[in-house]
Amino acid sequence: MLQATGAAGALGFAGCLSNVTDGGDGGSNTMELLHGWTGGDGKAAINALTDGFDEAYPDVETDYKPIGGGGNTNLNTVVANRLSQNNPPSTFAGWPGKNFQKYEGVLGDLTSVWEDEGFMDSHIQEAVDACQTDDGNFAAVPIGSHRLNCLFYSTDVVEAAGVDPNSMSSLSDLISAMDQVAANTEAVPMAQAMTAPWTTLQLFGVVLLGQEGYDSYMTFVNGEGGGDAVRSALETTGTILSNYIPSDAASSNLTQSNELIMNDEAAFIHQGNWAAGAYRTNDLTYNEDWGFVPFPGTEGMYTLHIDSFLYPTNNSGENPSPEATKKWMSYAGSLEGQQLFDPLKGCIPTRTDANPEDFGPYLAETIEDFQNAEERPPTLAHGLAVSPTAMSQMKEVITNEFTGPYNVDAAATGLLEAAQQ
The missing domain is CATH 3.40.190.10 (Periplasmic binding protein-like II)
Known part of the structure; x- marks a missing residue:
């Protein structure tokens, strides 16, 4: 994605950001979310999640921006351009794990959210591991797990x-x-x-x-x-x-x-x-x-595949709306948030306390298959x-x-x- 946009290339974002003036909005209370779910199951799922968040946090101003394009191609391009211009959104939907490598130098630390919400105990170990950067900090919160085979x-x-x-x-x-x-x-x-x-x-x-x-x-x-x-x-x-x-x-x-x-x-x-x-x-x-x-x-x-929301920062190491964004992260990783999003998106919760009966017969079977799987190979694409x-x-x-x-x-x-x- 970086090669395609020319945003940072092999040098990573850190060096690219150091010479760009701040285009963010500092400590704004507006939580800006970029995602690629613009139709069908994805649109229904993200709308259910954002509606739930708005009801739970009516004091938070939000700016939800769906960006269409197959395989998140357009979303990735917009995110890359925004980050290279030192104008990160509050959060964006993306993959954790090795995918973090292309955002080296521009991901913030959500460890306080993980600790305050008890996410390390309430989410599957694969999600806990995938949402950590190489330095051990949490840079994302999972929203659900997809099965690829x-x-x-x-x-x-x-x-x-x-x-x-x-x-x-x-x-x-x-x-x-x-x-x-x-x-x-x-x-x-x-x-x-x-x-x-x-x-x-x-x-x-x-x-x-x-x-x-x-x-x-x-x-x-x-x-x-x-x-x-x-x-x-x-x-x-x-x-x-x-x-x-x-x-x-x-x-x-x-x-x-x-x-x-x-x-x-x-x-x-x-x-x-x-x-x-x-x-x-x-x-x-x-x-x-x-x-x-x-x-x-x-x-x-x-x-195994995991969807998540990533926590970007500007070249001063700050998120555009840190308090509002952390409220979003807390909600996305909550049982309520995953119960709203996952059944409509066709994925299973990464939380271990979810009731399979709340997710319909197919996803209930998928949850059971995950729990009983002999091997959980990571996704290639x-x-x-x-x-x-x-x-x-x-x-x-x-x-x-x-x-x-x-x-x-x-x-x-x-x-x-x-x-x-």
């Missing part, structure tokens, strides 16, 4: 095709099922968005995890090699993309591709469980209109498994070598080199 399906389409999704335990089973869909229905076997490279990178990641196993996946994301597994996973991913997705996938975004499931025009889609949030907001019923299974080969795993530099390079590899034609050797070389960053 999901395969959603249209119940009508799979029934018409004679496919039982629960019987699929391998990638070969999935491919056989998609062949049945193609032979027995008019539906597309798998919906796939390809206007941005992250969806293909995400698909490759789950194929690697499901086909080659947890150890091979972690070897790759840790930059320790694993070339044979990567090539094999790319070959399978290329087979899927070459034979089973819509002919107009290159011009389809995530919302459009997920609508194929909702309209019974596609059998399967691999996405994070935000897809289920869209089903819920469109009044579709779990196990009647749509269903879910772990992506074949990943049973017993929960591929969403800021937890690899550094921002590595992820940016991987997306370039996908764009240049793996959007059709699918050059397995070149893509494998590029991905392996990127993982070592």
